[in-house]
C-alpha cells in the first residue's frame with residue numbers, strides 16, 4: 080500500500096510513502112523485499128504542478144483563437160507544450176486506448192532517483208526477490224519489465240492472486256503489484272517505460288558478487304513488448320474471493336470530460352456536485368464505470384477493496400484502469416461505514432473534480 084494526501088497537487092510533489100503490511104502467515108518465501116516506487120517528476124525542473132494545472136485548465140478558454148487562447152500567460156513557456164503540458168493528444172498509447180496523459184514530465188523516477196543516479200537492488204546469488212511496485216505518479220502509466228527475466232505476479236493492490244508469469248506489467252497511477260523474480264547471476268535492467276511518453280525510469284538488479292557491467296541507462300529490454308499482464312489473467316486466491324450475489328445497490332457512473340476545456344467529472348458533475356451514492360452496511364454494491372472520454376482513467380475507491388468483474392475469481396483491487404469506450408464493473412461489500420471517496424487517480428483529473436462520495440446511511 081501507500082499513503083498520500085488528496086489536497087491540491089501535493090501528490091505531484093512526492094508527499095507520499097509506501098506502507099507494507101506483513102501477513103502473519105505470509106506464504107511467500109523470498110530473500111529480498113524491495114519496494115519499487117515509480118513517479119513522474121517536473122517540480123523544480125519544469126513548471127510547478129500548479130503552473131501545469133493552470134496551463135491545462137486555461138486551454139480552450141481565453142480568447143478562443145485557434146482553440147489555444149489563454150495559454151499565453153506567465154509560467155507556461157510558450158505555445159509548444161514543452162513546459163509541462165502534454166495535452167492535445169500529444170501522448171498516445173494503444174495499450175491505454177488512445178490518449179496516454181496530459182502532462183509532459185521531463186523526468187521519471189524509481190524510488191526518487193532519475194536514471195542518471197539509478198538505484199541498485201542487490202539480490203543474493205540464486206536468491207529470490209519480492210518487488211512491490213507502487214505507481215505514485217500523477218499522470219503516467221508505467222510499463223515495467225526486468226531485462227532477461229519473467230516476473231511472477233503474486234498480489235494486486237495488496238491482495239493475493241494465483242501466481243501468474245508475465246514479461247511486463249502496465250501499472251496505472253495508484254495501482255500496486257507484487258512480483259517474485261529469481262535473477263540469474265549478473266546485472267539486469269529494471270525498466271519502467273512511461274507509457275506513451277517514450278521516457279524511462281530505471282534501476283539495476285544485481286546479484287551479490289557479480290562483476291557484470293551495469294546495463295546501459297537507456298536500456299529498453301525486449302520483455303517490455305512481451306507478454307503483458309491483463310486483468311483477465313488475474314484470479315484472486317480462494318481465501319480472498321468475493322462470492323457472487325445479487326447487488327443491493329447498482330449504479331452506473333459515467334467517466335466524463337475532455338481536454339478542451341480541461342474538465343473531468345463523474346456523470347458530468349465535478350466534485351461535489353455529483354450526488355453521493357447512499358449505501359447501507361451489509362449491502363452488496365455494484366458500480367459500472369463507463370468511460371465516454373477519449374482518455375483512460377485509473378479509478379480508485381477508498382475504504383474498500385472491490386472485485387473486478389462479475390466472476391467470483393476476479394482479482395481484488397482498489398484501483399482499476401478504465402480505457403476509453405470501456406465499461407468496467409466492480410463489486411464490493413459495504414463493510415466499513417463512513418463517507419468514502421471514489422476518484423480518478425490522475426492527480427490533475429482529481430483536482431478538476433473527478434471525484435464523488437460513497438455515503439453510508441442508517
Ligand SMILES: [Cu+2]
Pocket residue numbers: 343375376377423424425428429433
Ligand atoms: Cu482521470
